[in-house]
Amino acid sequence: MTHILSVIIFLPLVAAIALAFLPRLPAKAIKYSATAIALAVLAMSLHLFANFDRSLSGMQFEVINPWIPALSANYHLGVDGISLPLVVLTALLGLVSMLISWKIETRIREFFIWLLVLESSILGVFCSLNLLLFFIFWEIEVIPVYFLISIWGSGSKRNSAMKYVLFTLAGSALMLAGIVCTYYVTGSLEMYVLEPGNGMGSIAMVPVMSSVPIFFMFLAGFAVKLPVVPLHSWQPDTYSDAPIAVNILLSGALAKMGAYGIIRICISLFPQSSQRYAPIMLTLAVIGIIYGGILALRQTHLKRLIAYSSMSHMGFVLLGIFALGQTSMVGASLQMVSHGLITALLFITAGIVIEKTDKPAIASMGGLARQMPATATFFVLAGLGALGLPATSGFAAEFTTLLGSFSSTVVDSAQWFTAVALLGVLLSAVYILWTIQRVFYGPALSGFDNVRDAGKLERFYCGLLVIIIFVIGICPTILTSVIQNSVTGIVSWMGG
Amino acid sequence: MNLDLLRPEICLAVTAVVVIAVDLLCRHKWLVTVVSIAGLLASAGLALSLSGGASQSIGNGLFALDAYAIYFKFLFLGITLLAILASVDYVNRLPKLNGEFHALVLTAALGAMLTAAAQDIISIFLSIELTAISLYALVAMLKNSKSSESAVKYILLGAVNSAILLFGLALVFGFSGATSLHGIWQAVHSIRPENIAENAGFLLGSALTLSGLAFKIAAVPFHMWAPDVYEGSPTPITLFLSTVSKLAGFSILARFVIMTMSFQSDALSNTFGITLAVISAASMTAGNLLAIKQHSIKRLLAYSSIAQSGYMLMLIATAPINSSPSTDGYGYSLLCYMIAFALAELAVFTVIIIASKHADHDTTDDYAGLAKRSPLLACAMTLGLLSLMGMPPLVGFLGKFCVFIEVAQHGLVWLVIIAVVNSVISAYYYLKIIRTIWMEAPASTDNIKSSIAPKLVLLVSCFGLLLFCVLPMLLIKYFEWLGLHY
Numbered sequence: 001m002t003h004i005l006s007v008i009i010f011l012p013l014v015a016a017i018a019l020a021f022l023p024r025l026p027a028k029a030i031k032y033s034a035t036a037i038a039l040a041v042l043a044m045s046l047h048l049f050a051n052f053d054r055s056l057s058g059m060q061f062e063v064i065n066p067w068i069p070a071l072s073a074n075y076h077l078g079v080d081g082i083s084l085p086l087v088v089l090t091a092l093l094g095l096v097s098m099l100i101s102w103k104i105e106t107r108i109r110e111f112f113i114w115l116l117v118l119e120s121s122i123l124g125v126f127c128s129l130n131l132l133l134f135f136i137f138w139e140i141e142v143i144p145v146y147f148l149i150s151i152w153g154s155g156s157k158r159n160s161a162m163k164y165v166l167f168t169l170a171g172s173a174l175m176l177a178g179i180v181c182t183y184y185v186t187g188s189l190e191m192y193v194l195e196p197g198n199g200m201g202s203i204a205m206v207p208v209m210s211s212v213p214i215f216f217m218f219l220a221g222f223a224v225k226l227p228v229v230p231l232h233s234w235q236p237d238t239y240s241d242a243p244i245a246v247n248i249l250l251s252g253a254l255a256k257m258g259a260y261g262i263i264r265i266c267i268s269l270f271p272q273s274s275q276r277y278a279p280i281m282l283t284l285a286v287i288g289i290i291y292g293g294i295l296a297l298r299q300t301h302l303k304r305l306i307a308y309s310s311m312s313h314m315g316f317v318l319l320g321i322f323a324l325g326q327t328s329m330v331g332a333s334l335q336m337v338s339h340g341l342i343t344a345l346l347f348i349t350a351g352i353v354i355e356k357t358d359k360p361a362i363a364s365m366g367g368l369a370r371q372m373p374a375t376a377t378f379f380v381l382a383g384l385g386a387l388g389l390p391a392t393s394g395f396a397a398e399f400t401t402l403l404g405s406f407s408s409t410v411v412d413s414a415q416w417f418t419a420v421a422l423l424g425v426l427l428s429a430v431y432i433l434w435t436i437q438r439v440f441y442g443p444a445l446s447g448f449d450n451v452r453d454a455g456k457l458e459r460f461y462c463g464l465l466v467i468i469i470f471v472i473g474i475c476p477t478i479l480t481s482v483i484q485n486s487v488t489g490i491v492s493w494m495g496g
Numbered sequence: 497m498n499l500d501l502l503r504p505e506i507c508l509a510v511t512a513v514v515v516i517a518v519d520l521l522c523r524h525k526w527l528v529t530v531v532s533i534a535g536l537l538a539s540a541g542l543a544l545s546l547s548g549g550a551s552q553s554i555g556n557g558l559f560a561l562d563a564y565a566i567y568f569k570f571l572f573l574g575i576t577l578l579a580i581l582a583s584v585d586y587v588n589r590l591p592k593l594n595g596e597f598h599a600l601v602l603t604a605a606l607g608a609m610l611t612a613a614a615q616d617i618i619s620i621f622l623s624i625e626l627t628a629i630s631l632y633a634l635v636a637m638l639k640n641s642k643s644s645e646s647a648v649k650y651i652l653l654g655a656v657n658s659a660i661l662l663f664g665l666a667l668v669f670g671f672s673g674a675t676s677l678h679g680i681w682q683a684v685h686s687i688r689p690e691n692i693a694e695n696a697g698f699l700l701g702s703a704l705t706l707s708g709l710a711f712k713i714a715a716v717p718f719h720m721w722a723p724d725v726y727e728g729s730p731t732p733i734t735l736f737l738s739t740v741s742k743l744a745g746f747s748i749l750a751r752f753v754i755m756t757m758s759f760q761s762d763a764l765s766n767t768f769g770i771t772l773a774v775i776s777a778a779s780m781t782a783g784n785l786l787a788i789k790q791h792s793i794k795r796l797l798a799y800s801s802i803a804q805s806g807y808m809l810m811l812i813a814t815a816p817i818n819s820s821p822s823t824d825g826y827g828y829s830l831l832c833y834m835i836a837f838a839l840a841e842l843a844v845f846t847v848i849i850i851a852s853k854h855a856d857h858d859t860t861d862d863y864a865g866l867a868k869r870s871p872l873l874a875c876a877m878t879l880g881l882l883s884l885m886g887m888p889p890l891v892g893f894l895g896k897f898c899v900f901i902e903v904a905q906h907g908l909v910w911l912v913i914i915a916v917v918n919s920v921i922s923a924y925y926y927l928k929i930i931r932t933i934w935m936e937a938p939a940s941t942d943n944i945k946s947s948i949a950p951k952l953v954l955l956v957s958c959f960g961l962l963l964f965c966v967l968p969m970l971l972i973k974y975f976e977w978l979g980l981h982y
Binding site: 135166170 | 828882887888889893894897898900901904905909912913916917919920923924927931934935968969972
């Protein structure tokens, strides 16, 4: 199974092409086959997870084939401890989003084709070890998201979709310029050649004058995706108008592409620049945490509230990354997975509530725990995870991140940033608990008498996510043992 | 004179004459198409028999037979073949003009092939005029007011442009004493940097020549004709104008710039390089910004094509910074980009040829809901537009990427950044069309009928767009086989 990564990445794509060309399939066949593909991808990624050698820090399951030799562009795939959990997370969320989309009734075939293409491209980003290949997967993702939001979304879906595309393309255009400049100054597109440990070919050998602009070009591309504060304005609109299945992939997997790119490219290839500009990024991270939290408090629509809460929690990822310490970066990686699971669960339950009551505004809800007890339970559990209750993955991740950033010796005054970030935890407790109270408790409203609770299928995948959230929360070493060694390799270049 | 080395061109000229004869003498009009296609294939076969050898010159250096020329012979023959196939239905609707259409398209292609091979200012001018005059007649083919208007615009501006080009070439000859590009290079090379001011005539001549060629590729500020002519021409001719005619302009512009302006990087060549870079930046920016406001799809594509000229010009701007005067050493990127551009234009314009009932006023709204009426057309149009936009995994992305890399390597990083920003601007209007195609309610419910030939063109171009990005080695192997060296 040397090509297992290629199979994982391209299976959904091949399935999408097959779906596009097969003659009129019944809707059920499309839904079942797409789900089966997602299940197969998940199974294979779990196989990787089981067979991953936790004692090594380098890449595993590598595949390398020449592609355009003149540009040193190779078809080079591999996973390490940082990307593997994200591959599994994407595969899991891919499956969940397929299951959620069984409800779709319009243009079913197209919907599942785009969803499969999207899954392929996200998996490709996490596995690519060549800058050109990375960029290609990064860019492909835009098209399915554009179609998914503007056809199956709600509200002013077309404007939101266009906004998303233009923001993303602007970021990736800068990234493309960064890749071109990288090739110009080093003559290579291979990530392992560009790493500081590699002596001559690495970017570390390039004069600071030219490496700093390149660092920022890459950073801009990733910051749009994450999103980092001044570049976040696409996010609430996109999240509130996207269909739930896309919300899950956007917040759960696509946002992680930004964070992953920062670790894999900005930090790994440009350790000196990262260290020099870390205070700026930490400031932005803290602003994101606090600002996202405050805006979440003021939202009147359930999905927009979750969007801002997601932004606030991604701030912790950025904080952990740019604190540049061993523990903080492990925490950030853990937070990526945990945030993916928790935000997905929040979006799913919010989606169920909005679908059954047909009202997106928080003010018009109330007392729903009576009509939909199962949904309320899931939402409460996800909310407790988001506010960092011990025994949930949210606690393990945020605690490790904050502990790591507080004790980081690489960046000066990381303690102060951590102290301010702690306010974000407090804020999230306030808006989560307040939302639970406004939506699910209080007097029962007569208009909701006929509202039905989550169905069997919905309970199944919500339950699945809850179990994983608690398993990781109780026993985080499942993930940290994988992450640990790879982070050590990256942090060692920091000299801290 | 070793005329046998011009076999492909002679074959094409004979075919054009035979086409007219068949049109006069034979009642079966489909025979005209068959003869043209047979002629193109025969010409390609003859070009094949010439390829792979060492570079030679034909007719005392009038024309060159090098890998670069052969690349363009195949490119133009291929595009012409596909364009004729794509317009089968369209031409059948104009039975009286069947013969003229094919004969003139063949002579235009002949002119383009000669242009790419020309390396003497006399042959350059004659070849360019051969293409241009054929196209003047073709633009006017429909004989309605719109078509005639654009033909008059095209002829008048084209005539002025020919005068400018001729004047420029004459000045270049006058001040260098040579008509061959190599002779001009030698003359230029002997000018010392400090004496450059005394050769103002040569500088003026070069500048006028470049303006004349810039008109052919519709680069800003010589682009004004393009939107009107593209809109008014019969769509197959628009396709021809935007591919064969434009790429022929590029082939000679690149050869002229490389062979006469590679001055071992002194102040003069840098000045020319920077001038071209500015024209390139202006073309892509103006093209993309003006395209946003367009409602007519052909006008929009005209502006998009101006922007595309800007991307291709980026590379030519780096040429004066190169040192050796040989087209062989030229990077693959421009040639790769040309193939990507031609495939994308073929896909998009073939869709327009098939879908448009009223050839002269097509708004983008007429394509609303095309996906429901014909998924094949919608897919082809989407792939073509995405490739023009530079979206992976289509060959347009790869072309752009290679161009950016090569331009950055020559130190024009600022130009790369402008180009990258421009790709984002262009995404807006390309995606707007794609959105109209896939998400609006259909503009009408009639089925879109077409014969098999145009569909074949769509399949070929879409397949090419995907294939060459996934397996770029195919293109590189092809270039190596032609004898182009990286």
